[in-house]
Amino acid sequence: MKKDRFIIESLLDGTGILINGNNPYDPQIHDERFYNRVLRDGSLGLGESYMDNWWDCQNIDQFIHKILNANLDQKIIKNWDVVLGIIRSLFLNAGRQSKAFEIGRRHYDLGNDLYKAMLDKRLTYTGGYWKDAQNLDQAQEAKLDLVCRKIELKSGQKLGDFGSGYASLTGYAAEKYNVNAIGFTVSKEQKMLADILYKDLAVQTRLRDYRNIREKFDHIVSLGMFEHVGYKNYSTFMKVVHNSLKDDGLFLLHTIGSNHSVKETDKWTQKYIFPNSMLPSIAQIGKAIEGLFVVEDWHNFGADYDKTLMAWYQNFENNWDSIKSNYDQRFYRMWRYYLLSCAGSFRARKNQLWQIVLSKKGIPGGYQSKR
Secondary structure, eight states, X not given: OHHHHHHHHHHHTTTTXXXXXXXXXXXXXXXXXXXXXXXXXXXXXXXXXXXXXXXXOTTHHHHHHHHHHTTHHHHHSOHHHHHHHHHHHHHOOTTOGGGTTHHIIIIITSOHHHHHHHSOTTOOOSOOOOSSOSSHHHHHHHHHHHHHHHTTOOTTOEEXXXXXXXXXXXXXXXXXXXXXXXXXXXXXXXXHHHHHHTTTTTEEEEEOOGGGOOOOBSEEEEESOGGGTOGGGHHHHHHHHHHHBOTTOEEEXXXXXXXXXXXXXXXXXXXXXXXXXXXOOHHHHHHHHTTTOEEEEEEEOTHHHHHHHHHHHHHHHHHHHHHGGGSOHHHHHHHHHHHHHHHHHHHTTSEEEEEEEEESSOOTTOOOOOO
């Protein structure tokens, strides 16, 4: 145990983090087995040991930010585990059609009460745009309007949303831009609530995997869904979008992105939060769109996701008492760790948030970027 603690403390040397220190980002260790578990299991061990009450930290977001800034995630990771993960990814397709609805069941169907407690008034479960926003509602509305402006949405057009969630974008577009909007989701709970929220607007939400979409749209958007596609299916996804988009239409892809091309996701995130998910890189997206689309605009506002996650976390904390009868304390710690560790990762600029505008043949005279 002492040797394991010495190794962890040595790794933390220079980060400003002190085991059992007095700063809000210093971890307080309750169980000495923590050290071996982290050395043995890396990020999975760190997250699970927090869920098991082996350690606490006042500001987990700051703790994770400092760890990632020092690249400790790479120093602790087991090389053999990486090799095995890559081998598995070569033979298995995590985003295959037979698993398309698993992310819906295991994450998005957790409970509409949870997401109502955590999200903005429109229930937008993607990163907000904080350029001129003072709060979460403003940031999400600004993002929704930015998307509509970027695709140059006009009254009477038909809009498709691949991965529509609670229909925040389709509902906004129908309300503010007078369009007919159809969203596709793999979450039964999201569809059920979206149907209620937008029953008086020209909005439809369908429970359908993207591979089964067979209709044409003036414009297409996909917000926060591409992370669930998987690298083996990026080209398939882009071909479906291409086939569904009218020749003069625009496609906007809004996705979290990775600085590196990966073939699997963080182990803790994979196990507890987003099964069968991974973050695309610029290279992987570029390969998938080659021969299909012209890149008109590529906008990165990844630093804004930190603010969104911290706002979600604050809502979650403030409203926990009203929903805790439906969840246990281990879920509370898991969800808290999820939101704050993700905030720390975006703050360290390890993750990005991209909005990419694509056309089939290029906009005559060029595309005018909107910000």
